[in-house]
Amino acid sequence: MNIFKSLLFLTIALAVTAMACNPRPAETKKGNxxxxxxxxxxGPELKSFTDCEEGTEYWVADSAKTLExxxxxxxxxxPYEPVYIEAEAHAIKSDSxxxxxxxxxxxxxxxxxxITKEIPDGPCN
Known part of the structure; x- marks a missing residue:
């Protein structure tokens, strides 16, 4: 019985150590x-953002729960009518x-x- 308790304690200690040493995925993936x-x-199958200045297209995750x-x-x-937005955001690698x-x-x-339906003149148009 003591061996079982010792193995259980050792397993729990190793699991806690492993979790403490590995940062959470959100912390490692978060950019500036x-x-x-x-x-x-x-729309039903697509949430996309096109950066007007760079022309880069991104998938969108709405962590603020206000954009959608x-x-x-x-x-x-x-669906899929484009609107102009300004938002605080950071980029992460997309899930494969x-x-x-x-x-x-x-x-x-x-x-x-x-957020507005009116797309301003400039690189977005």
Whole structure:
């Protein structure tokens, strides 16, 4: 019985040590937060953002839970209508097992600053 308790304690100690030594995935994948400006499209199978300045296209993860709600409040008749957004976000590598695999990076929106149907003149047009 003592051997069983010793093995159980050793297993738990190793598991705790392994978890303490490995940082959480969100901490290792998080990049620098920046303000992004560009076109956002949303629909049943696609959430994409195109950076107006770089022309880079990203899959979008809405960690603030406000971007999709604000988009749906426009009540578009068809999905995927582009809107102009400004938001605080950071880029992470896309998950190879999900829909985001078609994109090199995923833009994680942490705070929505502006959303409008009116696309400004300039590189976004």
């Amino acid at each position: 937060t920046r303000v992004i400006k560009g076109l956002y499209s949303f 709600l604000a988009y749906s409040n426009f009540n578009f008749e068809k 097992l999900s829909m985001s695999a078609d994109f090199d990076s995923t833009m994680v929106v942490t705070k929505l600053l502006k």
